[in-house]
Ligand SMILES: Nc1ncnc2c1ncn2[C@@H]1O[C@H](COP(=O)(O)OP(=O)(O)OP(=O)(O)O)[C@@H](O)[C@H]1O
């Protein structure tokens with residue numbers, strides 16, 4: 001059985017792509033065939049994994065062509081690691097057109113779910129990187145997912161949007177995907193030297209700690225933007241970086257959760 | 262004459278809201294009546310300026326109601342500072358519906374420009390905070406603007422999206438708003454201690470420095486998320502913070518540019 005995790009938060013710059021890439025790698029490194037789906041027309045996960053969105057777009061081998069141009073999903077999947085069974089369904093700028101094109105499609109929020117089914121049981125895990133808005137593409141990710149992981153900075157502006165996201169998840173559960181549940185909230189870019197971040201973290205626990213699992217925070221570290229710039233997976237090139245153990249733990253707890261189902 | 266500046270970048274978390282709020286305040290503090298328009302359904306500028314999006318939404322006094330429910334723009338404008346003539350046209354979650362509703366409207370990208378004209382010459386400057394996507398709302402901001410200011414982190418993922426933004430600006434210039442021009446690129450959250458940021462900053466200058474103005478970088482400082490959390494304008498509460506002089510300089514150079522027109 002394939003387990004699908006959507007990494008979503010409509011606030012921008014909270015570490016969605018960084019989390020999807022490193023969690024995906026940690027799952028693959030534990031021996032599970034893992035697919036990352038890049039559902040953001042900025043194609044940041046695609047770039048972070050060393051791929052060239054322009055070239056993939058010209059070859060029509062992107063998730064846009066799968067969703068709206070009848071390209072089989074299996075044909076766009078590329079291997080992105082030498083050390084683990086990690087694969088990518090890449091994105092490109094063409095995906096920006098999908099927001100409007102999808103509206104005209106019947107059952108538009110369930111198209112990604114339909115395409116993922118076409119892969120059968122090839123992957124044990126699918127991790128979906130979402131764009132910073134609750135549009136048709138993110139609805140597709142929530143419509144296809146078993147779990148949602150919500151990264152957030154420990155800052156008021158980032159945390160403000162969480163209630164809207166949780167209520168959107170509730171509606172998707174009620175209307176199209178009853179199997180969807182919140183895996184948890186992941187505090188990112190945490191700077192333990194500032195009282196601001198500590199206060200926000202306490203607030204996060206006070207607001208959501210009873211109902212949802214809040215994972216240990218991923219500390220700030222410059223290796224993240226550095227490895228992204230180099231098109232390399234942080235966990236693959238620098239496994240001892242602060243925070244990496246959080247992504248490894250995250251992968252372990254997902255594997256455990258799934259094993260107990 | 263009213264000068265309109267859109268603060269845009271489809272990459273998330275690069276400092277758009279922080280820039281719009283502090284630039285807006287710096288313009289108002291130099292004695293010019295200034296309006297900030299929050300064109301993001303996350304309503305971060307609205308929250309940062311101490312307003313309550315939920316209450317404004319119930320009272321139908323938001324930019325959504327102006328754009329699509331015939332509410333006059335003058336009726337939603339609120340004063341947001343005791344020390345300078347700074348005003349806000351607030352946002353709320355309702356604005357999320359605008360992305361799809363606007364598509365059905367004739368000349369949909371020019372609705373904001375039409376509404377701003379209804380204010381006559383009341384404001385000397387209008388600063389528009391954009392959402393992290395190139396959707397209908399950002400198109401409206403570009404359709405109404407004289408200038409575009411592009412904040413970017415000095416990190417590869419943030420800088421990757423700049424070509425797409427510049428080509429979108431070119432299309433808006435050619436098709437609906439010939440008066441639109443790029444005011445410049447503003448590097449934000451710059452950490453001078455890391456070689457990563459210095460290298461990216463050099464790359465930014467190498468890629469764009471000949472064609473566009475690149476402003477001095479705004480340094481990282483924890484006061485920004487702190488003041489946002491308190492619903493206060495950083496420049497108003499803490500004018501001596503690192504980077505504030507950049508926002509003051511930015512305001513001065515905009516005022517000079519406009520004076521020379
Ligand atoms: N723990 C961390 N420490 C320091 N920098 C980080 C960390 N996690 C992510 N970053 C950096 O912060 C920036 C934003 O992260 P990222 O792009 O993953 O966020 P996002 O939520 O995917 O953004 P968007 O909303 O645009 O999709 C990137 O430059 C990334 O390299």
Ligand SMILES: Nc1ncnc2c1ncn2[C@@H]1O[C@H](COP(=O)(O)OP(=O)(O)OP(=O)(O)O)[C@@H](O)[C@H]1O
Pocket residue numbers: 010011012013132153155157158272273274275276277278279280301305391392393449450451479480481482483485486487489504
């Ligand atoms: N110079 C700075 N130093 C440190 N933190 C900053 C700085 N500028 C902005 N921030 C913080 O970084 C976070 C992202 O900034 P902001 O919300 O302004 O970005 P944005 O581009 O508007 O995000 P979005 O794409 O979600 O609209 C906020 O928590 C903000 O307080």
Ligand SMILES: [Mg+2]
Pocket residue numbers: 016017018040044045129130131
């Ligand atoms: Mg991302």
Ligand SMILES: [Mg+2]
Pocket residue numbers: 277278279301305306390391392
């Ligand atoms: Mg913003």
